[in-house]
Amino acid sequence: MLLLLSICLVAQPSTCREDRIEMSSGASSPFVCLRNSQSALAVWQASHPEWHVERWRCAAKGSVPKDL
Secondary structure, eight states: OEEEEEEEESSOTTOEEEEEEEOOTTOOSHHHHHHHHHHHHHHHHHHOTTEEEEEEEEEOGGGOOSOO
8 A cells, every 4th residue: 555645845835746655565455554644644754844744645556546
């Protein structure tokens, strides 16, 4: 599963992009992905303090949509 993020720069909120976090192989269902997403988002946010997560969602690896 993937955790899809819509992120914007803190200093320039109009500058946004998408990123993704590959969840562990144990997160093979949407429910498990959602359950584990908060800790994954906290780790990602701590290592990217210049970005703010606007939106996020889980998606299967083979079915990544064009936009969040």
